[in-house]
Amino acid sequence: MFRIDRNLTADDLGKALRRDVAEGLTSRPKQLPPKWFYDARGSALFEEITRLPEYYPTRAEKEILGRHVDEIAAAADASALIELGSGSGLKTRLLLQALERHGELTRFVPVDVSGEFLAESAGALAEDWPRTDVHAVVGDFEEHLGLLPVPEGGGRRLLAVLGSTIGNQVPERRAAFLRDVHGVLETGDRLLLGVDLVKDPDRLVAAYDDAQGVTAAFDRNVLTVINRELGADFDPSAFDHSARWNGEQEWIEMRLRSRRDQTVRVGGLDLSVDFAEGEEMLTEISAKFRREGLSQELEAAGFTPEHWWTDPDGDFALVLAIR
Numbered sequence: 001m002f003r004i005d006r007n008l009t010a011d012d013l014g015k016a017l018r019r020d021v022a023e024g025l026t027s028r029p030k031q032l033p034p035k036w037f038y039d040a041r042g043s044a045l046f047e048e049i050t051r052l053p054e055y056y057p058t059r060a061e062k063e064i065l066g067r068h069v070d071e072i073a074a075a076a077d078a079s080a081l082i083e084l085g086s087g088s089g090l091k092t093r094l095l096l097q098a099l100e101r102h103g104e105l106t107r108f109v110p111v112d113v114s115g116e117f118l119a120e121s122a123g124a125l126a127e128d129w130p131r132t133d134v135h136a137v138v139g140d141f142e143e144h145l146g147l148l149p150v151p152e153g154g155g156r157r158l159l160a161v162l163g164s165t166i167g168n169q170v171p172e173r174r175a176a177f178l179r180d181v182h183g184v185l186e187t188g189d190r191l192l193l194g195v196d197l198v199k200d201p202d203r204l205v206a207a208y209d210d211a212q213g214v215t216a217a218f219d220r221n222v223l224t225v226i227n228r229e230l231g232a233d234f235d236p237s238a239f240d241h242s243a244r245w246n247g248e249q250e251w252i253e254m255r256l257r258s259r260r261d262q263t264v265r266v267g268g269l270d271l272s273v274d275f276a277e278g279e280e281m282l283t284e285i286s287a288k289f290r291r292e293g294l295s296q297e298l299e300a301a302g303f304t305p306e307h308w309w310t311d312p313d314g315d316f317a318l319v320l321a322i323r
């Protein structure tokens with residue numbers, strides 16, 4: 001069975017974009033949330049990024065799942081999988097197959113902000129798992145966790161947040177998100193979290209500033225989105241992409257740097273914004289983790305870490321924690 005709940009409409013997304021752009025362009029320093037990278041072109045660019053030689057996280061996470069997915073499924077002992085920021089590729093399928101092998105998989109709840117993408121990807125998965133109730137949810141998981149469908153007939157749940165998505169949140173937001181996840185799960189349910197680990201800063205910077213310039217195009221794509229959706233007149237070529245390691249916070253910062261003094265008009269907001277030459281606008285942070293620190297964050301939110309798996313090079317980790 002396949003069904004889809006739409007808790008986030010195109011109008012909701014438009015309002016959120018207007019709010020985020022208005023707040024971000026008038027803040028000091030300027031900043032934009034990374035979720036606005038992902039229109040159709042941005043999503044395609046990110047898929048290209050995951051195949052670049054410099055960008056190791058996707059390969060490392062897939063390697064961990066390939067080696068340990070049956071251990072994960074056995075330890076989770078779940079009949080339902082909830083995936084936040086769901087995908088349609090290998091990682092999702094590996095988890096579903098393993099949960100099916102190690103128990104009775106009854107439900108899959110994929111959650112994503114893109115209704116069109118979700119309808120297509122979740123519909124395809126429903127065809128491949130005809131005995132599983134696929135209940136897709138269109139929503140922003142930072143805001144709509146409380147609207148997840150209530151489980152029917154009991155059974156443990158495994159909630160997965162893969163791809164180090166949680167690293168895009170500052171610590172305060174991350175703590176609130178983990179508390180919210182704890183609040184929607186029941187005792188005995190588990191959280192599977194994918195996280196990128198602290199390593200050589202040169203490797204980290206290279207992963208976010210590749211030699212081919214794909215990440216730079218991805219970063220500047222947010223300006224194209226604002227131009228199209230809000231009638232702005234950004235010249236993406238007037239901004240340079242930069243990635244730097246913040247050693248104090250232990251995260252990568254992606255920024256767009258203005259190449260000249262310029263004024264940008266955002267017609268949909270009736271807003272004019274000045275950029276000085278060299279002024280930078282933060283577009284993404286990507287936090288990197290250490291085992292002890294992440295365990296403390298999970299415990300503060302009410303979880304008990306049970307298992308920790310890494311790839312052979314120790315680049316990435318999957319942690320399983322029980323509620």
